[in-house]
Amino acid sequence: MTDTRRAPSEPITQSAPFRAAARFLAAGGLLGLASAIVPSDARAQSRAECEDGVREIRTAIGEAAEPSLREELAELLREAERELGEEEYDECMMAVEDARRAMEGSPAAAARARAPAEHLQADDGLPVTIEDAFVPRRGEAEATLSFAYDRVRRGEAEDDEDDGDEGGGRSGRHLFEGEAELEIGLGAGFAVTIGASYVLGDAEDTKSGELELGGKWNFLPQHEFLPALTVAASVALPYGFENDTTETSLGLLASKALWRGPDSPWLHANLFWIHAFNRDDDARANRFSAVLGYTHPLGPSTALVADLVHEKDEDKGRIINLVELGLRHALPGDIILGIGVGAGFGGSTTDFRALLGIQKEF
DSSP states (O other): OOOOOOOOOOOOOOHHHHHHHHHHHHHHHHHHHHHHTSOHHHHHHHHHHHHHHHHHHHHHHHHOOSHHHHHHHHHHHHHHHHHHHTTOHHHHHHHHHHHHHHHTTOTHHHHOOSOOOGGGOOBTTBSSSOOOSOOOOTTOEEEEEEEEEEEEOHHHHHHHHHTTOOSSSOSOSEEEEEEEEEEEEEETTEEEEEEEEEEEESSTTOSEEEEEEEEEEEEEOOOSSSOEEEEEEEEEEEEETTOOOOEEEEEEEEEEESSSSTTOOEEEEEEEEEEESSOOTTBOSEEEEEEEEEEEESSSSEEEEEEEEEEEOSBTTOEEEEEEEEEEEEETTTEEEEEEEEEEOSSBSEEEEEEEEEEEEO
16 A cells, blocks of 8 residues: 655645546456456366366376375375366466476476465565565455554654744654555456555644555466566545545566475565656655565564665655564464564655554455
8 A cells, every 4th residue: 555644735636536546447347357258168178177187186196206296296286176176277277287397307396386375475564565476366355454653754853843834844753554454366366455544643644544446466476487476556545634645556566485495585576656646846746666575484483574665755855765674473363463663764754663463364
């Protein structure tokens, strides 16, 4: 979700933003329609190929002489059967192809994982800013509740106060943001997100929030040499006492395991372009953010998460540079708990950040 901690703006005309939101929703509807009208013969053929592949893996397990190969094939069989049951035939065939490479002695099979374990994944605010390139499977949903505290640089607050800027400048240093988000898997690598956030505190940008609707498409699973890649897009509509402008964002998410096996650390990278409508002259209409992150297992259910954040603030001449560190822990019942902190550097307008989040998978 895009950052709601921003400077208040003058009243704006909402027609253009809402037209953009309508176009975004229409695009999502076309994607859904396109998937719905795939010829039934193609779907039937894919299912038949998947069923043949499952039988092929079962036969190979019985003929495999090496225990390590049997174990690897058994894991791929479970994955293929699960995807067959969920009618995710493309994912099923990926598992079948991995099994064929394993039978041929290629190391590429185990090197490609569709997603890491839950505690090794990454979600915005759980516990830091970085987000991975994976989406829920069809019919699965992830509900996330997160809280963030930002302390702005004292120099910014003092400068604004010295200038006598009433109402537009920072009068304090503290921002508190609460955010709730629901992400739902649609299948074939697609997911939709619905979220809302609100900001309180004594600095600027408070008493305001955003409603956000977005979508993701994981168009490339991880391969031996290629990362998993996902396109993310969203539209955020402001509300509250100090409304800001409507924003749209477009991003690319990447994730890659550093080596084979379930305990491999992961690298993640995010790049976002954010466009705001009807911005003031002293604010950026277009801005970019980049995040580089790393998750490292500390145990069977706990991971260390670190990232570097660089973001253009919406006010010209301001930037946000953060180094963040946190812990992500998987609890029974498909619950993830995350806690993290961040420190600003290089003239960042935010000099300290604390994050706490909890996620439940359904």
